[in-house]
Amino acid sequence: MFVFLVIFFAILWLIYIKLKCFTLRGPVPGQPPHFFFGNLIQSGLLFGSKPISDVYISYKERFGDIYLFWVGFTRYTIVHNIDDVQYIFNNRNKYDQGSIFLEKVSILVPDSIICNIGAKFKRHGAITMPLFRRNKILSNINIIIDGTDQLLDRWRTQSSEHVHTDIVEQCQNLLLEVFGMIAFDYDLETINENLSENKNELTEALKYIVDVFRMITYAPSIISTTYLKYNPRYQRARTTIERYLNNMVEQELTESLDSRTERKKISLIASLVSSLQTDEKAEAVKKEEDKKGISRKELFDEMLMFLIAGYETTSTALAWCIYQLSKHPRIQEKIKKELIDDNTGQYLSFDHLDSFVYLDCFINEVLRYSPTTDGTSRTVVVDDCLPSSGTRLYKGDQVLIPSSALARDDRHWKIDPNLFYPERFLNEDKHRHPCAFLPFGNGHRQCIGQDLARLELRIILARMLQQVTIGDGGPEFNTGGCIQRLTIVPKHVGVTIQFS
Ligand code: HEM
Secondary structure (H helix, E strand, O other): OOOHHHHHHHHHHHHHHHHHHHHOOOOOOOOOOOOEOOOOOOOOOOOOOOOHHHHHHHHHHHOOOOEEEOOOOOOEEEEEOHHHHHHHHOOOOOEEHHHHHHHHHHHHOOOOOEEEEEEHHHHHHHHHHHHOOOOHHHHHHHHHHHHHHHHHHHHHHOOOOOOOOOOHHHHHHHHHHHHHHHHHHHOOOOHHHOHHHHHHHHHHHHHHHHHHHHHHHOOOHHHHHHHHHHHHHHHHHHHHHHEEEEHHHHHHHOOOHHHHHHHOOHHHHHHHHOOOOOOHHHHHHHHHHHHEEEEEHHHHHHHHHHHHHHHHHHHHHHHHHHHHHHHHHHHHHHHHHHHHHOOOOOOOOHHHHHHOHHHHHHHHHHHHHHHHHHHHHEEOOOOOOOOOOOOOEOOOEEEOHHHHHHOOOOOOOOOOOOOOOOHHHHHOOOOOOOOOOOOOOOHHOOOOOOOHHHHHHHHHHHHHHHHHHEEOOOOOOEEEEEEEOOOOEEOOOEEEEEEO
């Protein structure tokens, strides 16, 4: 009898979950989702190699500008209507940070800025955001040049016939080294990582954390939390990273108070350590609005989040740049010509960088054509109606802005968006809709590191192309494609590097 009752209530519960969570309702169209997996299997996201950006485009063709899409248990309203997209970004009181950050990323780094809203977001923002504004990051030019030169030195030791098939890893190591110095004043020595076993363990640990992220976005939070808690590899990776982060904090604590006070306006680690609470217990019981500074746990989460956000995205973008250069010799020559015409020799200053207009067009075109991230999301804070499409949304709904698909939507581009053509940003597509191209998101939660990412890409590419020509490694190695990880990473990159 007892077993019968258990089975009976289990079936009732499953029917309730199916009707409540996995059933199309209301006027917004979509593909009826599977129980538990939502649209993940039908769309080819779970087992296929399709990036999510392609899925958005094919679903838009089937269901129109606004449709429902289930990523596992999470139901999203995907918004391709560009005026509605603009409305969502402009109304921060109605649309705040998405649940993918508040619930999923939170499993990894709950006390970092990306996972918080309201007063806690402001408290963390005051300590971190000002450091990444344009005028604060300019002093880092030489760090970026030094890192690039180290990579060039490694390349110089290899033959010009050698096909580099590990460009993604090389870009990750370069950006980790550079970001470690910029944000934490700490030399992670990742460019020459083969030289020391110790260095490999940090990059390996970070890569593992980035890899588990995809599983976290698809699975229900309870499954992800339990999996990570009992996963020895994840626990080892956390311990390794924690050791490095502790070393960085300890190094900062050896600095004099005067030095820290001076540097906290331009250095993330100096700002974070200066903000450490002296009495954590007293702060913990205060209302969020009254709290000052950050706890040691918040410091750790903030450092880990910035480390991942700071290297993974930009290194992926750089790898795409290198791939596209290898496929477009005409464009590469034009960038090189701009660098030579500027008459800088090998000297780079911010004024020079500002004059590399075509290089900027190229970077924009890479971010548009080969997007690093597929989009962003927001949580609906109050019931609302999207003004252009008339779609009704309810408190707690998740909206997703598929920026990668908007960047390929021919309604918003004068020149065919399926063409790789940097010149579009100089002329025909210069005055496009403000939401057609959003590689760094928009509104009050847009990317904090966008100025830094652009500065890094400009300097690294300018420095490289002053000295080398990137060649196509041939049909066997340089076949393209991409893998959906935390970012959308180029799959088969195989390039040659020839010094001039
Ligand atoms: C090419 C490189 C990069 C790309 C494509 C990129 C893209 C993005 C996107 C799409 C978002 C979400 C924005 C939104 O929801 O409106 C974001 C948020 C964020 N990015 Fe980046 N990013 C890059 C580099 C960086 C770097 C270098 C840093 C580190 C300084 C960084 C730190 C962050 C942080 C902290 C957030 C969360 C902001 C918030 O929640 O308020 N990003 N990024």
